[in-house]
Amino acid sequence: MMNNLKTITLKKESKSFNGYTRFYEHDSSSTKTKMRFATYEPKEKTDKALIWLSGLTCTHENFITKAAAQEFLSDRNLMVICPDTSPRGLDLPGEHEEFYFGSGASSYLDATSEGYKDHYNMYSYVNEEIYTILQEEFGIKVISIFGHSMGGHGAISIALKNPKKYRSVSAFAPVVNPLKSSWGAYALPRYFKPEDVKLWREYGSLQLIEDGYKFPGKILIDQGGADEFLNVHIHLDEFEKACQTGKQELELKYRIGYDHGYFYIASFIEEHIKFHDESLSFSD
Amino acid sequence: MMNNLKTITLKKESKSFNGYTRFYEHDSSSTKTKMRFATYEPKEKTDKALIWLSGLTCTHENFITKAAAQEFLSDRNLMVICPDTSPRGLDLPGEHEEFYFGSGASSYLDATSEGYKDHYNMYSYVNEEIYTILQEEFGIKVISIFGHSMGGHGAISIALKNPKKYRSVSAFAPVVNPLKSSWGAYALPRYFKPEDVKLWREYGSLQLIEDGYKFPGKILIDQGGADEFLNVHIHLDEFEKACQTGKQELELKYRIGYDHGYFYIASFIEEHIKFHDESLSFSD
Numbered sequence: 001m002m003n004n005l006k007t008i009t010l011k012k013e014s015k016s017f018n019g020y021t022r023f024y025e026h027d028s029s030s031t032k033t034k035m036r037f038a039t040y041e042p043k044e045k046t047d048k049a050l051i052w053l054s055g056l057t058c059t060h061e062n063f064i065t066k067a068a069a070q071e072f073l074s075d076r077n078l079m080v081i082c083p084d085t086s087p088r089g090l091d092l093p094g095e096h097e098e099f100y101f102g103s104g105a106s107s108y109l110d111a112t113s114e115g116y117k118d119h120y121n122m123y124s125y126v127n128e129e130i131y132t133i134l135q136e137e138f139g140i141k142v143i144s145i146f147g148h149s150m151g152g153h154g155a156i157s158i159a160l161k162n163p164k165k166y167r168s169v170s171a172f173a174p175v176v177n178p179l180k181s182s183w184g185a186y187a188l189p190r191y192f193k194p195e196d197v198k199l200w201r202e203y204g205s206l207q208l209i210e211d212g213y214k215f216p217g218k219i220l221i222d223q224g225g226a227d228e229f230l231n232v233h234i235h236l237d238e239f240e241k242a243c244q245t246g247k248q249e250l251e252l253k254y255r256i257g258y259d260h261g262y263f264y265i266a267s268f269i270e271e272h273i274k275f276h277d278e279s280l281s282f283s284d
Numbered sequence: 285m286m287n288n289l290k291t292i293t294l295k296k297e298s299k300s301f302n303g304y305t306r307f308y309e310h311d312s313s314s315t316k317t318k319m320r321f322a323t324y325e326p327k328e329k330t331d332k333a334l335i336w337l338s339g340l341t342c343t344h345e346n347f348i349t350k351a352a353a354q355e356f357l358s359d360r361n362l363m364v365i366c367p368d369t370s371p372r373g374l375d376l377p378g379e380h381e382e383f384y385f386g387s388g389a390s391s392y393l394d395a396t397s398e399g400y401k402d403h404y405n406m407y408s409y410v411n412e413e414i415y416t417i418l419q420e421e422f423g424i425k426v427i428s429i430f431g432h433s434m435g436g437h438g439a440i441s442i443a444l445k446n447p448k449k450y451r452s453v454s455a456f457a458p459v460v461n462p463l464k465s466s467w468g469a470y471a472l473p474r475y476f477k478p479e480d481v482k483l484w485r486e487y488g489s490l491q492l493i494e495d496g497y498k499f500p501g502k503i504l505i506d507q508g509g510a511d512e513f514l515n516v517h518i519h520l521d522e523f524e525k526a527c528q529t530g531k532q533e534l535e536l537k538y539r540i541g542y543d544h545g546y547f548y549i550a551s552f553i554e555e556h557i558k559f560h561d562e563s564l565s566f567s568d
Binding site for chain 2: 014015016017018021065066068070071224226255257258259261262263264266267
């Protein structure tokens with residue numbers, strides 16, 4: 001596999017549950033910056049991969065270090081790829097001022113505002129560039145997508161708009177209605193030109209469902225009951241209602257007492273990996 | 285359990301595999317500083333605990349965040365406690381100059397040199413103070429000890445000197461001969477007064493075995509074959525020889541291709557927890 005790596009550079013690797021946890025860097029055509037991502041690659045060659053999208057303030061390292069996923073990925077012979085949560089090394093206006101906008105907070109959208117439109121194209125980065133890297137550099141044939149918080153929303157919105165590209169989608173505590181969250185209220189007008197306010201709905205999981213987008217399989221959402229962001233930024237009740245109206249199949253798992261962090265994610269990551277494995281292993 | 289916590293303060297907790305990952309702070313009588321530790325406490329009340337000692341540069345957070353141990357501790361109803369690797373918040377001469385001496389690098393010894401003797405009493409801190417906290421604050425009756433690198437050595441040397449206090453001992457990549465490592469060569473003369481050079485041997489796992497100390501059960505040592513420190517600082521071959529001569533039972537597991545980090549530890553943590561659980565669950 002290593003011989004095929006033409007456009008990406010392996011920076012670090014550690015053997016891990018018989019496979020390898022790896023860290024790569026590459027020049028991204030979407031963001032026009034260097035981008036970093038982490039992977040777990042099981043021992044046996046696989047053609048099945050999961051894309052994991054992390055939340056606000058995270059990097060490509062959080063999931064691979066803290067989610068305890070390698071054991072279950074190894075057991076099921078699945079690869080995971082964890083992109084960074086935004087371009088890095090830039091100094092755009094306001095880019096580093098708030099944790100919910102700019103660096104570490106891309107919202108996985110393609111920006112249109114001055115400055116940001118040249119680099120903050122994380123929707124295309126994930127859905128096109130990372131997707132192609134999986135196919136061409138890692139020999140992956142079938143792909144599912146999941147994520148956490150802002151990245152859970154990223155996973156759902158990307159899957160809704162590209163249902164043929166992803167076998168399954170799941171999320172932990174996804175910010176499904178960024179248009180209603182104060183995080184989104186701050187970020188969206190800064191990522192889009194004023195005349196592009198209509199584009200906001202294309203980056204709201206809830207709005208996509210309302211506008212008729214549909215994922216052919218069940219959307220699996222996991223939510224901690226003690227999540228401090230639940231009723232402020234997450235608004236799952238509204239998403240559930242929209243799914244009912246739009247006849248989008250949804251499974252919502254409430255976990256009593258669990259918060260928003262990686263100790264919670266680690267507790268249930270096995271269920272999500274099993275869920276995706278079942279879709280990824282299904283032969284048409 | 286929470287009602288008994290008189291001398292320690294809970295700073296943060298996250299539900300985790302039905303139990304809780306917790307972070308505490310307390311005023312230590314051994315170090316005369318505030319000390320922090322992390323725990324995993326399973327859902328059901330338990331009287332069995334493991335002490336984990338981390339390596340150079342680590343804090344009380346590394347193991348609990350990166351080792352993926354909670355799942356297996358929960359399954360077996362065991363508590364773990366992870367002390368910090370040194371006192372913090374001090375500014376002793378040379379304390380923050382090298383990563384292998386001073387802050388983050390206590391070597392789990394009781395120092396006798398000027399300044400350090402007042403605070404760097406991590407041997408007593410672990411073996412007396414943490415031990416008593418486990419008994420009095422958490423209702424623990426039986427205790428085992430394990431660790432990584434400097435902390436693996438700490439675990440072995442503490443268990444060898446206190447065989448009745450610990451049911452079992454294991455280590456990942458332990459620095460068993462600090463007297464031969466350049467890390468120890470730098471640290472030991474700074475932790476001890478010149479006239480206390482004889483004390484060095486009391487803090488060498490290898491030297492303790494040579495001097496007739498013995499642990500009644502098997503010492504389990506885990507070692508990655510691609511560990512960059514193996515032949516520079518770890519010297520397991522010498523320890524193996526000393527154990528043969530001293531008739532100390534030892535099981536040495538080499539893991540081909542694994543390095544020195546937590547991706548390696550996570551890959552084999554289940555085996556170590558199982559090993560300790562068998563000793564901790566044994567009724568006299």
